[in-house]
Amino acid sequence: MQFVPPLVEARLIKRYKRFLADMEIPGESGSARVTVHCPNPGSMLGLAEPGSRCWLMPRPAVSPGTKLPYGWEIVETHAGGVTGASGATALVGINTARANAIVAEGLAAGVFPNLPTAAVAREVRVGAASRLDFRLGDADGRPCWVEVKSVTLSRRAGIAEFPDAKTERGTRHLAELGALAQAGQRAVLLFLVQRNDCREMALAADIDPTYAAALTLARAQGVEIRAVSCGISPLGIDAGAEIAFIHG
Template sequence: MLFPSPLVPARLVRRYKRFLADCRLDDGEEVTAHVANSGSMLGLATPGSRVYLAPSSDPKRKLAWSWQLVEVDGALVGIDTGLSNRIVAEAIAGGRIRALAGYDRLRREVPYGERSRVDMLLEGDGRPPCYVEVKSVTLSRRPGLAEFPDAVTARGAKHLAELAAVVRGGARAVLLYLVQRGDCHSFELAADIDPTYAAAAGAARAAGVERLVVHADVMPAGIEIRSDF
């Protein structure tokens, strides 16, 4: 996935109200950027960090900037969780996720469960439908180790129970963790942050929900899935 226009470097002044960040451009101008990330962004919002912003010329937008990347110890991290589904969908279409290859159709935001929408539904003649839920992974508290979640997520636990239900109904279900940072080579659930989610993930795997971890190369030009862990 390529960014539609070149990102603009800046320094983070502060993140606040979850979805707002004040940043200082290299020319000294201070701007407010939208933060498309509802998590805690633990370890990613240190004032003074090098960040990369996407500009917008859309007059209907309230904010002209969106925070896309942050540099942590020399590695870039993609913080815009709103892009996760697009990154994964492009990788599936390009055949870069072997475990999800061979389906003829991909539909997005399909209703299922109890007033939920699955991120992607893969369908193909002669095979069960595959429900894919995507989680963006940005947390790393130990060198090389990516973790999820970075905050308590009741919604995430609900999705796990609903994926287990579709498996019991004869479909395939995959919980895909997209690691949006280039300095990690392994993955674990952050059970100390959200033990309820970790327990729900274990129950879902026991019920047949597959866990798939994929790694993305994060670059100023774009974010692209490179390989499965």
Template sequence: MRFDPPLVTARLLRRYKRFLADVVLDRPGEAPAAEREVTVHCPNPGAMLGLDTPGARVWLSPARNPARKLRWTWELTEPADGLGRGLVGINTSHPNRLAAEAVAAGTIPELAGYAGLRREVKYGRNSRIDLLLEDPRRPACYVEVKNVHLLRRRDAAGEGLAEFPDCVTARGAKHLEELGDMVEAGHRAVMLYVVQRSDCAAFAVAGDIDPAYAEALRRARARGVEALCVACRITPEEIVVARPLPLQL
């Protein structure tokens, strides 16, 4: 997934009301900092632990619609928490597209070989599955995609651990139950975690943040739901699914 038009850089002042942030655009020499301060859209409803530190360098995409109230959308951040290494994607609307591109390219072997891929297909109890993989030779595969950006610790070797969720998600637990229902109906179901950062070596569930979600995943796996995790390569030019991450469940 390429950023077109190119992203611009800024410094984060504050994030508030979940979906808003104030930044100072990096346009040295053009105007005083006070005149370069703007409010931008933050496309992330989570806690964003370690990613919304004031002073952090961030990357923004310009709105395609000139009439949109907020001209900029926050896309990437350079963590200022001392743990992060490299860029982190914070836009939770991207993982579905990233997963679809990776499946189409054969980057995720476990999801390869299907004849068709559809997105946002209605299923379950008033839900939509992120990806539905179909092939006349095998059962349909229901793939739920979750964005991951939380990193709270590194091991003695300096390897980072990606975790999900970063806040309580009753909706996420509901999706896991519905995936289990699909397995029992004779289909295949996969929980796919897309880590929008490249500085992690493994994935785990943040059970201390949301014990109910951790239990829902345990139950779903017992019912036959598969769990996969992939990490991305991130630059200011593009985000691409790059490699699998082992799960520590």
């Protein structure tokens, strides 16, 4: 997924009210302070440190749903966990709304050879009041349901974690996937790790023990748990290789 138009580099002043952030954008005649949209409803633990280098997506002068001139896309943070003991840095895609588009492009490009792509439907209703991200089909029409979760948290070197805050919606999705698996349909929970410093994926059970218990149950019911890395730069974000999911 390439960023069009190109991203603009900035420095974070502060994030507040979940969906707002103040940024400083350097220019030839001095820096400009702007308020931008933060498209991430989570806690963004370890990703909202004042002074962090960021990249923003410019928005048209007339953009539906917002009057803010930029949307926050990427932040540079400590590699190796929240404390950043190594001194190295990592790039993190903080826009959770990008995850499904990244996965859709990956499906079209054959990045996920173990998932069927003969038919691809997005945002498919399950039951009376919920939706799952993808309903895939193979050549024989057999369905494969996929729910995507964007992962940005890392508190230990090389290990991504989910969730970064309590998620009732995520727990509900696990129950829906579990019911589908028990009914004999293929169901997959796909963690998309939007960080370029993680080689493994684990649950943040201390942050949301209810979600962790729900995932354990869903796995026992036959839900497949997968994790995929991302290649990230200010030019774009693409789904990469599958990484190990640690459970236990």
